[in-house]
Amino acid sequence: MSTLFEVLERLAATIETRKGGDPTASYTAKLLNDPTLAAKKLGEEAVETVIAAVAQGSDALAAESADLLYHWLVLLAASGVSLDAVAEKLTAREGTSGIAEKASRPS
Template identity: 55%
Template sequence: MSKNALDRLAATIRERRTEAADKSYTRQLLDDPIKSAKKVGEEGVEVAIAATAQDRNALLQESADLLYHFLVLLESRNIALDEVCEVLEQRMGTSGLARDKGPAG
């Protein structure tokens, strides 16, 4: 999925805020950020299981589910995908090992 596809998905999720909750699963998740967070955790576990099982198709499907639920969670907390991308940009060129240690490490 390209960044453009993620942007389109994020826009679709944002539009679902105006849908009736009884007709939109996305709206139900947007209305309940705790449920959204739990779904991200559940999908993350399913991604890990698919990856360790070395099941490529399952990993693709679960990864798509994870990305969708992650974007719903961000929207439920009024965080734009671009904001997350900005954090990633700031981290470019910085070792994760150095960042995790911090000044005290």
Template identity: 45%
Template sequence: MFTLDDLAEIVDRRADASAEKSYTRSLLEKGPTHCARKFGEEAIELTIAGAAGGEDSVRAEAADVLYHLLVLLRSRGVAFDSVVRELESRTRQSGHEEKAARKA
């Protein structure tokens, strides 16, 4: 089964390729601000699909969001596994408790 870890590894590999051969590399060369904007565009497209689109549209846009999230993380030097560890630490308490702790 294909996982987000697999996708993160692909993004990492493609980040090391040339921009002529790798869309991932071409995004990264434009910098974190560009990568963040691209992620935002994809998130908006998913939001629209989630509100009014069909299952195929939501699935396709969600895939775009996940990919562009990983590219954004890479552009900022944030390892995907560190995000997974953050999520893991948050699941040790209820969502309400975790959110309240962040406000404190």
């Protein structure tokens, strides 16, 4: 079993402790203080992850994926979305074809 979930839980808890922190002393606090900036950073990391996947090899993909997950967790926290809320959405989609699930979304 992967240890990723345990690491993500610890990271999410650390991110929560940065709420209300000094944005000049903590990058995480800076992102938490500005959800738009957090969203932009997540987008940048997503692009870097794609580039690593197609052109830079598995070590670069792992490193960029770590950055992507960190920024995703920060954006969730900055936006007031819990990991449980994300889990609920995933649970609701279990057992449904990806094609059927996407087709059921409002356009």
